[in-house]
Amino acid sequence: MEENLRIIISGGGTGGHIFPAVSIANAIKEQHPEAEILFVGAEGRMEMQRVPAAGYPIKGLPVAGFDRKNLLKNVSVLFKLAKSQCLARRIIKEFKPHAAVGVGGYASGPTLKVAGMMGIPTLIQEQNSYAGVTNKLLAKKARKICVAYDGMERFFEKDKIILTGNPVRQGLRNPNISREDAVRSFGLDPSKKTILIVGGSLGARTINNCVMEGLDKIKASGVQFIWQTGKIYIDEARATVARAGEFPMLHVTDFISDMAAAYSAADLIISRAGAGSISEFCLLQKPVILVPSPNVAEDHQTKNALALVNKNAALYIKDAAAKEALLDKAVETVKQPETLKNLSTNIAKLAFTDSANVIAREVFKLADKYRKENGR
Numbered sequence: 001m002e003e004n005l006r007i008i009i010s011g012g013g014t015g016g017h018i019f020p021a022v023s024i025a026n027a028i029k030e031q032h033p034e035a036e037i038l039f040v041g042a043e044g045r046m047e048m049q050r051v052p053a054a055g056y057p058i059k060g061l062p063v064a065g066f067d068r069k070n071l072l073k074n075v076s077v078l079f080k081l082a083k084s085q086c087l088a089r090r091i092i093k094e095f096k097p098h099a100a101v102g103v104g105g106y107a108s109g110p111t112l113k114v115a116g117m118m119g120i121p122t123l124i125q126e127q128n129s130y131a132g133v134t135n136k137l138l139a140k141k142a143r144k145i146c147v148a149y150d151g152m153e154r155f156f157e158k159d160k161i162i163l164t165g166n167p168v169r170q171g172l173r174n175p176n177i178s179r180e181d182a183v184r185s186f187g188l189d190p191s192k193k194t195i196l197i198v199g200g201s202l203g204a205r206t207i208n209n210c211v212m213e214g215l216d217k218i219k220a221s222g223v224q225f226i227w228q229t230g231k232i233y234i235d236e237a238r239a240t241v242a243r244a245g246e247f248p249m250l251h252v253t254d255f256i257s258d259m260a261a262a263y264s265a266a267d268l269i270i271s272r273a274g275a276g277s278i279s280e281f282c283l284l285q286k287p288v289i290l291v292p293s294p295n296v297a298e299d300h301q302t303k304n305a306l307a308l309v310n311k312n313a314a315l316y317i318k319d320a321a322a323k324e325a326l327l328d329k330a331v332e333t334v335k336q337p338e339t340l341k342n343l344s345t346n347i348a349k350l351a352f353t354d355s356a357n358v359i360a361r362e363v364f365k366l367a368d369k370y371r372k373e374n375g376r
């Protein structure tokens with residue numbers, strides 16, 4: 001008798017890797033309810049909470065990233081990597097997956113490497129317009145590489161690439177909340193224009209500084225704001241706002257769990273240019289000002305942003321110029337319905353509507369072939 005489908009999904013570190021992974025898992029479960037899915041993440045990283053919260057089991061590896069500044073530290077990183085590979089091998093031997101999916105981030109390196117060495121078919125998903133180091137290394141053994149941007153054959157073998165877009169969480173796609181209710185759920189006034197400020201899953205120092213230094217402007221703008229600071233900046237943000245007086249037009253939070261409500265509430269978004277966020281803006285047709293992080297590998301957020309800006313699908317302010325320009329530009333733009341409409345129309349053209357399902361089908365094809373070839 002054929003065994004239940006078993007799939008390993010590995011990766012994480014930030015929401016940008018975790019949420020696509022969960023969407024792929026959900027799509028696999030929708031298509032094959034009997035499937036067993038096991039996540040493999042990095043100990044101490046965000047996935048160790050977020051994945052169980054999404055209803056899936058996860059095992060942690062002691063893996064860490066290479067330190068480009070302090071080379072000595074990398075001795076322990078290498079040790080952890082070797083240990084992670086041993087652990088990954090044990091996990092794979094016990095779970096006996098029919099396929100392994102890597103979404104980038106620390107844990108996917110050892111997990112997919114070992115899976116590949118053990119003959120398990122692997123699929124990787126690259127969210128960005130510039131391939132990450134881990135995915136470039138894993139690409140050689142991967143059978144399929146799902147990407148979100150054109151031109152990825154400069155990193156990967158053309159025959160393996162499938163242009164799927166980035167999976168977006170199922171709940172975000174069909175938000176069942178009206179703009180009015182959404183605005184109210186943040187304690188704000190539905191009759192006012194609302195700007196959502198997000199700094200990716202971890203928050204963004206530059207954007208937060210713009211808000212903290214621009215509190216007078218915010219008060220005078222006639223506009224209201226939902227401001228996600230990121231966990232490590234929340235205390236400073238709250239204290240700064242408290243010192244500056246009453247701010248009924250500002251909702252401050254470290255992390256937004258209900259992004260569907262935040263998107264419904266927003267007339268305009270200020271955001272970093274993480275690939276996952278961008279895919280959501282496209283799908284939900286949201287006008288956005290992108291402020292790419294300068295602190296990411298190969299400046300990939302600028303490349304993500306320019307892919308939209310070149311099609312008049314988003315506005316763009318460099319991190320270094322944000323202090324001077326960001327708040328003024330946002331307040332000016334949110335009061336221009338024509339500009340908002342054009343941005344919304346243009347960004348909608350870049351959306352992939354069925355990404356998670358397409359990827360899930362590819363995973364199934366690989367797993368099914370393996371199952372048949374190996375008689376289980």
Ligand SMILES: CC(=O)N[C@H]1[C@@H](OP(=O)(O)OP(=O)(O)OC[C@H]2O[C@@H](n3ccc(=O)[nH]c3=O)[C@H](O)[C@@H]2O)O[C@H](CO)[C@@H](O)[C@@H]1O
Pocket residue numbers: 014015016017019104127128198199200201202228254255256257259273274275276277278280293296300301304
């Ligand atoms: C600093 C860093 O390394 N950033 C990378 C990380 O970004 P980061 O983790 O910020 O990821 P993305 O912008 O891709 O996605 C953020 C995700 O978090 C969600 N969200 C965000 C804020 C919040 O309060 N609540 C919430 O649920 C968003 O809806 C989205 O689904 O992975 C991305 C995808 O590989 C990369 O493009 C980014 O460059």
